[in-house]
Amino acid sequence: MEVEIISREKVKPSSPTPHPLKIYRFSLLDQIIPSTFFPAVLYFLPESDSDTSQKIHILKESLSLNLTRFYPFAGIINDDLSVRCNDEGIPFFVAKVRGNLQDFLSRPDLLVITKFLPIEFKFDTANCFECGGMAISIVVAHNVADGMTVSAFFRGWAAAARSTGEEICPKFIGRDLFPSIDTMERESKLFCHDFFKFLRLGKYVTRRYLFDASVIAKLKARSASSDASSPTSIEVVSAFIWKCYMKVFADKSDLEKPFILTHPVNLRRRADPALPDESFGNFLWLTAAQCNSPADTNLKDLASEVRRAVRKIDNGFIKVLQNNGFYENLEETRKVLPEGANCLAFSSWCKFGLYGVDFGWGKPIWISSFVSGDSPAMMANSVTLMDTRFGDGVEAWLILDEKYVAAFEENEDIQNDVLVNPSPLQFGKKI
Structure with missing residues (x-):
């Protein structure tokens, strides 16, 4: 499937950022995130009267409006502690895709997804298929924002496109709640130092698995405890994948090392009272x-x-974290991150509301995550969990060292209970 960039420009905020907001300062929780990038791609089926040029116009105009509220995205990362909000704007690419979106969705080739991402991992691309369908992609610097913020940005952008008067306004409360530590050494940055020790050089490949509602119900029944506490869908799917992953090592010497499963936890929903979903930045x-x-x-x-x-x-x-307890919490966390452990790193984009994004031509038929290419890379074996379209299942995007994939997929539980890369056009339909 060929993808050709046909236009590129910068979209700037529709109104200048006020002078007092010209420097956006990171919170403590932004500080501990590495300078990496992560993408999301939202796929929209064509309409019968689809006008691609009009859609592109709407996307650019509404993006400009939305950037006045999410103004750090239109700036430049200054250093480890701030963004210079100079209203420079964000790169916006339009690409022509030679092919039909439904053909791609009928049997998704995961490596093709990398073609839909902005070149050189710049911010935004609207991929226009010959059929009138679209794939809208975004790439964000992780030390500026997490997945929940990206969801709020998409929802605000879509609301502006529909011109309904609804506004999704970010809450810039991170630095007030979690002040940065300006003298923090790199060794104290949890995600930068402690997680990176689990990176390994290898050839990593991406696999996608679907857990439908019936499979999740069965896994929950197998996992129910006598104290009547039941794991969530995310917890039980994570445990299942972890179990299958560990079985790969059953006949290997690596079995002598401890196995750990890591999960970033969204602090917004753990706080009491809960913090707004629109809280801007990283709350992990x-x-x-x-x-x-x-x-x-x-x-x-x-x-x-x-x-x-x-x-x-x-x-x-x-x-504790808010009351100068960063190093205390860091020490407690490090106790369960032993050097040399076999690590499977999870993250979850479930319950973020991305399937509710509507620019005025319907909601996404599918949302895809990061895909590892086919070249050697330094990565950790990892899993990204995503909602299915109707929220009744879970997609697991695994990035595994190639040498583990065959043994992982030979697992009887994987073969019996999990759908391997099914068509998004077929699963999760309401009855």
Whole structure:
């Protein structure tokens, strides 16, 4: 599938950023995030009277309006502590895709997704298919914002495109709640230092698996505890994938090393009272579950361990963090991130509301995540969890070292319970 850039320009905020806001300062939680980038691609089926040029015009005009509210996105990262909000604007590319969106969705080639991303990982691209369908992609610097902020940005952009008068306004409360530590050494940056020690050089490939509602219900039943506490869909799917991953090592010497599962936890929903979903920036902390005897551990035990790890990041943890307790919490977290462990790194984009984004021509038929290419890279084995269109299932996007993939997919549980890269046009339909 050929993708050709046919135009490129910068879209600037419709109104200048007020002088007092020209420097956007990072919070403590932004500080501990590495200078990496992450993408999202939203796919929209064509309408019968689709006018692509009019859609592009609407996208650019509404993007300009939205940037007045999400003004740090239109600036330049100054240093490790701030963004210079100079209204420079963001690159906006329009690309022509030679092909039909429904053909692509019928049997998604995951490597093709990289063609829909902005070149050189610049901000935004509208990919226009010959059929009138669109794939709108965005790439964001992670130390500026997390996935929840990207969702708020998309929802605000879409609201501006529909011209309904609705506004999604970001809440710039991060630095007030979690003041930065200007003298922080790199070794104290949780996601930069502690997580990066699990990176390995290898050839990584991407696989996509679907857990539908019936499979999730079955996994929850297998994981139910006697204390009547039930794991969430995210917790039980994470535990299941972790179990299958550990089984890959059953006959290897690596089995002697501890296995850990890491999950970034969204602090907005752990605070009491909860922080707004529109809170701008990063509101994440890393937690980890550990297993030392995978051969003797069942799904219920693993789901319980994942649940325990996630629940540990609670309002009390957040209060300590807010009251000069960063190093105390950091030390506690590092105890469950042992050097040399076999790490499977999870993140979740579930319940972010991206399937509700509507620019005026319908909601997305599908949303895709990051895809690893086919060249050697320094990465950690990782999993990104995504909603399905109707919110009744979970997609798992696995990036695995190529040498593990065959053994992982030979797992009987994977073969019996999980759909491998199904068409987004077929699954999750309402009855």
